[in-house]
Amino acid sequence: MPGTDSGERGPDMPKRRDQIRMTDDEMWQFIEEQKSVHVATRNRDGSTHLMPLWFAVDDRVIVLETFTKSQKIKNLERDPRITLLFEAGTEYAELRGASIPATAELVRGTERVHELHLKVLLRNTPDIPAETLEKASLSMAPKKTAILIRPEKVITWDHRKLDGIY
Numbered sequence: 385m386p387g388t389d390s391g392e393r394g395p396d397m398p399k400r401r402d403q404i405r406m407t408d409d410e411m412w413q414f415i416e417e418q419k420s421v422h423v424a425t426r427n428r429d430g431s432t433h434l435m436p437l438w439f440a441v442d443d444r445v446i447v448l449e450t451f452t453k454s455q456k457i458k459n460l461e462r463d464p465r466i467t468l469l470f471e472a473g474t475e476y477a478e479l480r481g482a483s484i485p486a487t488a489e490l491v492r493g494t495e496r497v498h499e500l501h502l503k504v505l506l507r508n509t510p511d512i513p514a515e516t517l518e519k520a521s522l523s524m525a526p527k528k529t530a531i532l533i534r535p536e537k538v539i540t541w542d543h544r545k546l547d548g549i550y
Contacts, residue, residue, distance in 0.1 A: 425459035
């Protein structure tokens with residue numbers, strides 16, 4: 385029977401994937417609502433290194449930062465492929481997310497890293513005075529690498545668009 389859980393669709397039923405896809409603006413709004421992102425890189429042995437990070441968005445570029453000696457940076461130096469996962473919801477009807485496979489751009493240089501690191505700190509610690517964050521970022525920037533992600537391809541879903549019909 386068309387439209388049942390059998391996976392069949394009637395001729396007038398849109399694909400489920402099309403029903404739950406976010407628009408570009410919806411995706412960026414969703415991303416802005418999140419506190420952290422799960423970041424996947426490839427270890428030397430091919431396994432996945434998966435870690436959460438804070439982020440900022442700068443003109444639709446996702447900004448990450450971490451210590452230069454971290455496993456994430458070592459992995460990205462070998463292989464710049466990265467996948468970001470933003471997700472929210474605990475019940476099926478409210479699940480939302482965006483998976484973004486991309487090529488990471490590593491940014492070094494204390495001044496530029498400080499600028500990007502500060503964006504991440506300001507976004508994620510709004511209760512700390514900007515002057516305090518500025519000083520903290522200046523002291524940490526020499527040990528950090530920033531990572532810029534320009535989404536080339538995205539996979540999004542928002543199950544709320546199904547209005548309870550699965």
